[in-house]
Amino acid sequence: MPSLAAISTIDFPFKTNQQDVKEYAKGLFAVSFPAVERMLGAFDNTEIVTRNLCKSLDYYSDVHTFQEQNLEYIRLALEYSVKAIEKCISSAQINKDDITDIIFISTTGLATPSMDALIINKMRLNQHVNRMSIFGLGCGGGVSGYAKACTVAKANPEAVVLLVAVELCSLTFLRDDFSKSNFIGSSLFSDGVAACLVMGDNRINKAKHQIKFVGNESKLYFDSQEIMGWNFTDNGFKVLFSSGIPAIIAQNVHNDVSSFLAKYQLKISDIKNFIFHPGGKKVLAAYEEALGVEGDFLKTTRTVMNNYGNMSSSTVLYVLEQFFTHDFEDGYGLMMSMGPGFSCEIVLLQMKK
Structure with a gap:
């Protein structure tokens, strides 16, 4: 892997x-x-x-x-x-x-x-x-x-x-x-x-931690193009995002994650590390409500948002860096972010100290 x-x-x-x-x-x-x-x-x-x-x-x-x-x-x-x-x-x-x-x-x-x-x-x-x-x-x-x-x-x-x-x-x-x-x-x-x-597997990895790739999945939600993106104008990029994003996440994320994990005979309760993109306060609340994981499972994600803001695609890698250089629990990790399309991206990791 x-x-x-x-x-x-x-x-x-x-x-x-x-x-x-x-x-x-x-x-x-x-x-x-x-x-x-x-x-x-x-x-x-x-x-x-x-x-x-x-x-x-x-x-x-x-x-x-x-x-x-x-x-x-x-x-x-x-x-x-x-x-x-x-x-x-x-x-x-x-x-x-x-x-x-x-x-x-x-x-x-x-x-x-x-x-x-x-x-x-x-x-x-x-x-x-x-x-x-x-x-x-x-x-x-x-x-x-x-x-x-x-x-x-x-x-x-x-x-x-x-x-x-x-x-x-x-x-x-x-x-x-x-x-x-x-x-x-x-x-x-x-x-x-x-x-x-x-x-790749044949390369020597000298990292102090082992974070290995297990699998991934992408999902595009039909007829949701107006939820998030750019309008390209004569003056540049004009931001487009809907106030309905948290509601879409709340309605879909549990089923999306559950069905993805089921392919690996896993459940949400098997995930020890949640490496999520912090779209904003309401987005994080939607994740928390929909997934129903005990404890402050998005603490690292929230810390990155508090200290940096929403840096679009790079943000989740800042979250991953915090897990990689600081601490995580041995077991499975889940990376997740939502983007224009409207779309969902998920990666399953195996993490060992």
């Missing part, structure tokens, strides 16, 4: 207190958004304490063209991807030439040649690395990307697969968009960069 050899995440130098972001947003929206005072409570309701931001708050006070924002996305995505990858390579005690495959996940910027090509060129990785660049999976991308990395490693026991997830959500902020969705987005979304190395 493919195993996780190393994982690293980025704390940006502009990590900012949520209350400072709240006051800043109040100033930005006050003139053209009459409901701003009434809606400021949204910042507190998230329970986010600090936001991982790739730029200082002053940057967001100006109107930026899509071209300006996207160029900044490419620059910062490359810079911090390299930093995260270098940390992974050092932690796994491998040579960069050992990397056989690279999977790049993002939903918040565009690049052609794709970011994986820019990374290979910048780091002078093996020119024959197999490349996969995936755009548009949104919050589901972290779990989906991890599943794809493990599938590649399962097919090739000699593989060393590099997975990189970059989401610079704040660079999609539209300064002159005074819609409710843009305001709510400004209270929740943050920036994150995560990298991990997944190894």
Whole structure:
């Protein structure tokens, strides 16, 4: 079974207190958004304490063209991807030439040649690395990307697969968009960069813990395209998400998880470690109510949300990093996230100290 050899995440130098972001947003929206005072409570309701931001708050006070924002996305995505990858390579005690495959996940910027090509060129990785660049999976991308990395490693026991997830959500902020969705987005979304190395069976894994891939499943809910995603405008990416997301999760997640686990003769009660993407406070509450697991089983997920905000696809890898570097229970682990589509991504892990 493919195993996780190393994982690293980025704390940006502009990590900012949520209350400072709240006051800043109040100033930005006050003139053209009459409901701003009434809606400021949204910042507190998230329970986010600090936001991982790739730029200082002053940057967001100006109107930026899509071209300006996207160029900044490419620059910062490359810079911090390299930093995260270098940390992974050092932690796994491998040579960069050992990397056989690279999977790049993002939903918040565009690049052609794709970011994986820019990374290979910048780091002078093996020119024959197999490349996969995936755009548009949104919050589901972290779990989906991890599943794809493990599938590649399962097919090739000699593989060393590099997975990189970059989401610079704040660079999609539209300064002159005074819609409710843009305001709510400004209270929740943050920036994150995560990298991990997944190894095939024939590779020596020097990690202190063993986190092995068992299986995965994807599910697309029909006729739910308007639940979450982007509207692409002349000015850039306009966020789209529905207030009905927690209800969809509450209605479906128990059956989705139960039916998936049944394929491995497992039940929800057999899962010891829950590595979930924190879509927000209400999403976490929907998971808790629907799954009915005793105790604070989403504690690590909630901690990441409180300390970083919602970093789209990269967030679940921050949660995985916390399990990998700190503590977990021996037994099965379940990774899960929901994304545009509307869709669900699940990965089953076997975890041993």
